[in-house]
Structures are given as C-alpha cells and as structure tokens.
Amino acid sequence: MEKIVTDICIIGAGPVGLFAVFEAGLLKMRCHLVDVLPQVGGQLSEIYPQKPIYDIPGFPVINAQELVDGLMEQIKPFNPTFSLGQRVDELEKLEDGSFIVKTFEDTEVHSKVVVIAGGLGCFEPRKPAIENLEQFEGKGVSYMVRNPELYRDKKLVLAGGGDSALDWTIFLADIASEVTLVHRGDSFRGAPDSAEKVVELAQQGRINLVLQSNITAISGNGRLKNVLVVDKNREQQTIAADYLIPLFGLTPKLGPIADWGLNIDKSAIEVNTIDYSTNIEGVFAIGDINTYPGKLKLILCGFHEAALMAQSAFKFVYPDLKLSFKYTTVYGVNTF
Amino acid sequence: MIIVTVEDQKGRIQQLEIPEDIDLNLMETLKTFQYPMRATCGGMGLCADCHCRVIQGDNLLPEQLDQEIMTLEAVPESDYDSRLSCQIKVGRAISGLSIKLLGPAE
Ligand SMILES: Cc1cc2nc3c(=O)[nH]c(=O)nc-3n(C[C@H](O)[C@H](O)[C@H](O)COP(=O)(O)OP(=O)(O)OC[C@H]3O[C@@H](n4cnc5c(N)ncnc54)[C@H](O)[C@@H]3O)c2cc1C
Numbered sequence: 001m002e003k004i005v006t007d008i009c010i011i012g013a014g015p016v017g018l019f020a021v022f023e024a025g026l027l028k029m030r031c032h033l034v035d036v037l038p039q040v041g042g043q044l045s046e047i048y049p050q051k052p053i054y055d056i057p058g059f060p061v062i063n064a065q066e067l068v069d070g071l072m073e074q075i076k077p078f079n080p081t082f083s084l085g086q087r088v089d090e091l092e093k094l095e096d097g098s099f100i101v102k103t104f105e106d107t108e109v110h111s112k113v114v115v116i117a118g119g120l121g122c123f124e125p126r127k128p129a130i131e132n133l134e135q136f137e138g139k140g141v142s143y144m145v146r147n148p149e150l151y152r153d154k155k156l157v158l159a160g161g162g163d164s165a166l167d168w169t170i171f172l173a174d175i176a177s178e179v180t181l182v183h184r185g186d187s188f189r190g191a192p193d194s195a196e197k198v199v200e201l202a203q204q205g206r207i208n209l210v211l212q213s214n215i216t217a218i219s220g221n222g223r224l225k226n227v228l229v230v231d232k233n234r235e236q237q238t239i240a241a242d243y244l245i246p247l248f249g250l251t252p253k254l255g256p257i258a259d260w261g262l263n264i265d266k267s268a269i270e271v272n273t274i275d276y277s278t279n280i281e282g283v284f285a286i287g288d289i290n291t292y293p294g295k296l297k298l299i300l301c302g303f304h305e306a307a308l309m310a311q312s313a314f315k316f317v318y319p320d321l322k323l324s325f326k327y328t329t330v331y332g333v334n335t336f
Numbered sequence: 337m338i339i340v341t342v343e344d345q346k347g348r349i350q351q352l353e354i355p356e357d358i359d360l361n362l363m364e365t366l367k368t369f370q371y372p373m374r375a376t377c378g379g380m381g382l383c384a385d386c387h388c389r390v391i392q393g394d395n396l397l398p399e400q401l402d403q404e405i406m407t408l409e410a411v412p413e414s415d416y417d418s419r420l421s422c423q424i425k426v427g428r429a430i431s432g433l434s435i436k437l438l439g440p441a442e
C-alpha cells in the first residue's frame with residue numbers, strides 16, 4: 001500500500017483539477033491529484049485532444065491538448081504529485097477533521113482538504129451487452145491491456161473496431177498463440193495504417209479477423225473458455241479463448257462519488273457558491289461535477305470556482321494564519 | 337409541422353410535433369422537448385450519448401459521415417440501424433421518422 005500525505009487531495013486531473021493546483025500553490029498549499037485515466041487532462045485529453053477551443057480568455061483558439069500541456073507547465077513550480085490510473089473509491093473523514101482518500105489500487109492519501117474535480121465522473125470502459133460478462137471479469141475478461149505478458153502463448157479474442165482494438169491486435173499478434181478480432185462493421189475507420197496492417201496479418205493467417213459479427217455469449221467453468229460469435233446472417237461460431245478483451249472506448253460514469261454522503265442532484269454535487277464547498281466540511285467540488293443555480297459546464301467557470309475554493313481551503317490548511325489577497329503581478333509565483 | 341416519434345429510455349412513446357423553422361439538430365431538439373440527454377460532447381458526434389435506433393424512416397436520413405461511423409463503431413450495443421441524433425439535422429425531410437433513444441439519460 002502506498003501512503004501519501006499532502007495539504008489538498010484533488011480527485012480528478014481534468015483542466016479544473018489541474019488549475020486548482022495553481023490557485024492552491026499561490027497560497028502555499030501542496031496538492032496530490034488522483035485520476036482513473038492513465039493521463040491528465042480529463043475530457044480534453046480523452047475525448048477531444050485535437051479539437052480547437054475558442055472560449056479560453058486570452059487564447060482566440062487553442063487545441064484541447066495544448067491547453068492541458070499549458071496547465072501542466074503552469075503548475076510545475078508547485079510540484080504537484082499524481083496517482084494516475086487509479087480510481088478513488090472511498091472518502092473517509094477522521095476525527096481531527098482531516099481526510100483519507102482510498103483508491104481501488106490501495107493508495108491512501110491523507111489530506112486536510114479534499115477537492116472533487118471529477119467532471120462527469122470516472123471514465124470507465126464501455127461494456128458490451130453480454131449477459132454473464134461481469135461474472136468473468138478478472139477470470140478471462142478484461143477491458144484494457146495492462147500487462148501484455150499475461151497473454152503470452154494464450155488464445156485471445158479482442159472485440160471492437162476503433163484504434164485501440166486495431167493497435168492491440170497488431171501488438172498482441174506477436175505475443176499470443178492465437179488472436180481473433182471480432183468487429184461489427186465490414187471495414188475499419190480507424191487510423192488507415194493500423195487498419196491495413198490488421199488486414200495484412202489476417203491474410204498471412206497470423207490473426208483471425210471476424211467481421212460483421214457480434215459476440216453474443218461467453219461461457220466457461222469458473223474461467224472463460226468459449227466465446228460465441230454471431231454474424232450478420234445469424235450464423236454462429238464458437239471460438240475457444242483464454243481471454244476476451246472488449247475494447248469499446250471509455251465513457252464517464254458518476255461512480256463511487258455517489259456513495260460518500262454528499263448531496264447529489266442529477267449526478268452532480270450541490271455546492272455553496274460562496275466557495276464551492278459541499279455539505280461535508282472540508283470537501284469542495286469544482287468544475288463539471290458540481291451544480292448550483294445558473295451552473296454552466298465550461299472550463300472557464302471551473303477555473304473561477306478553483307480560485308474561490310482555494311481562499312476557503314486555506315482556512316483548513318493554515319487555521320492559525322490570516323490570508324491577505326495578492327495579485328501574481330505584485331509578488332510573482334513563489335514556488336515551494 | 338415535422339412529426340417525429342420517440343421512444344425514450346423507459347419505453348414511453350411520444351409523437352413530437354416540431355415547428356418547421358427549428359434550426360437545431362435532433363439531439364438538441366429532443367432536449368427542448370425535455371428529454372434528459374447527457375450529450376457530453378455537445379453534438380460533435382464524439383461521445384455517443386445521443387445514440388438512437390431508427391425504427392422507421394431510415395430512408396429519410398442523410399448518409400452517415402466518417403465521424404459518426406467511427407463513434408458508433410466504438411459503441412458495443414450499436415447495430416446497423418444505429419444513428420447519432422446530433423448528426424441529424426431536423427427539417428421537413430425527416431418527418432415521419434421514428435426512433436428509440438439508447439444513450440444515457442443524464
Ligand atoms: C467534445 C467536447 C467539447 C467541449 N468544448 C468545450 C469548449 O469549447 N469550451 C469549454 O469551456 N468547455 C468545453 N467542453 C466541456 C469541458 O471539456 C468540461 O467543462 C471540462 O472538461 C470540465 O473539466 P473538469 O476538470 O471539471 O472535468 P473533466 O475534464 O471531466 O475531468 C474529470 C476527471 O476526473 C476523473 N474522475 C472522476 N471521478 C473519479 C474517481 N472516483 N476516481 C478517479 N478519477 C475520477 C475522471 O476520470 C476525469 O479524468 C467540451 C466537452 C467536450 C466533451
């Protein structure tokens with residue numbers, strides 16, 4: 001188990017969580033960020049990295065990924081630390097008013113303040129509608145490739161038609177003893193190079209390509225053994241498999257945040273607009289995850305919320321100090 | 337009047353009467369009729385939250401562009417009659433369409 005001690009634990013490393021590090025840093029508060037995604041940037045890096053954004057003040061146009069990179073550079077002086085690829089499952093308040101944030105992967109973050117910048121929730125894999133799929137999770141079914149070595153000399157079935165399905169099919173073709181890619185369409189719209197390579201591998205007999213087909217059932221005795229595939233003409237075939245990896249991208253789900261005793265309205269956390277505090281003292285919610293009369297889900301609004309949150313969070317981190325408001329132009333950005 | 341029949345996520349069926357001068361796509365139009373649609377990407381055809389199944393009137397709809405096909409390919413429950421409602425411009429041409437909503441209700 002990894003234990004981390006910090007002033008503020010920020011749940012969610014989207015643009016708003018990242019900018020909160022800057023606002024907190026100006027007030028000499030240290031931050032640790034946790035995100036279930038393997039990279040920072042939230043919706044910007046996961047859904048629209050190459051799209052232009054036109055409503056960031058001072059930037060007539062900026063690409064989403066560029067904005068994320070800029071935020072990372074801006075917060076660097078404050079040395080934030082990160083636990084990426086980890087989902088926060090539990091939030092516990094201790095008697096002294098501090099908090100323990102626990103992740104699914106067994107990391108514990110001890111902090112004086114918790115800032116939830118969870119956006120639309122945890123990005124989770126889209127799961128195909130196969131009846132007993134969840135029963136085989138961890139017993140042959142997984143939704144991402146964490147350790148490719150696990151698949152050495154095994155029989156794999158991958159499902160999906162997007163870039164990650166193509167890329168992993170190519171990569172795992174050299175590792176597994178048998179790779180089958182099942183795809184609903186009759187062609188691939190992903191990166192043309194990868195699509196060509198997959199078709200080539202199939203022609204060479206190094207992978208099995210099953211097009212215009214869906215997986216309708218899986219079976220096994222405790223562990224996955226067989227995958228049933230049905231094509232457009234309702235013809236069935238059974239494929240023997242040690243592992244099934246459905247790769248259908250990620251979609252946000254509110255997830256564990258719903259169980260922490262916070263006031264929730266339509267999948268968002270109710271806050272007081274004075275400082276974006278929640279009903280739990282010491283816990284703030286900023287960005288897309290919060291709701292209040294007039295709320296707009298905009299990056300700009302999340303940035304504003306981060307600034308106000310930091311002023312209030314200061315009282316929890318430094319209860320004995322008085323805070324006086326300062327412009328960055330006067331004293332610059334003092335790092336620590 | 338443009339007539340579109342909609343079955344929501346809970347199975348309720350309603351016939352919508354949409355004014356002809358509406359300048360919105362179908363996802364936005366459904367929102368104006370108070371359908372809870374999450375529409376994470378705001379209508380860019382990227383998130384599949386507005387995924388629907390065409391029950392009747394496939395021939396009334398424009399061809400899918402690459403972005404729509406690519407996004408739908410990544411949705412496990414999508415099928416040959418799947419569309420993204422944000423990629424359908426509402427106009428007289430689609431009157432008579434009947435769809436079933438499949439995306440998350442907020
Ligand atoms: C296609 C598209 C276009 C957009 N265009 C614009 C635009 O032009 N201008 C604009 O202002 N806004 C735009 N938006 C909206 C903007 O992206 C959001 O307002 C912004 O991303 C919100 O930032 P956030 O940091 O609050 O949340 P997010 O970016 O959603 O990040 C939240 C992060 O929290 C993580 N998380 C949640 N729960 C947990 C948990 N329990 N454990 C671990 N991690 C967790 C998630 O994985 C996620 O990475 C657009 C959105 C989309 C999808």
Ligand code: FES
Nearest residue numbers: 381382383384422
């Ligand atoms: S609203 Fe996102 S794809 Fe239609």
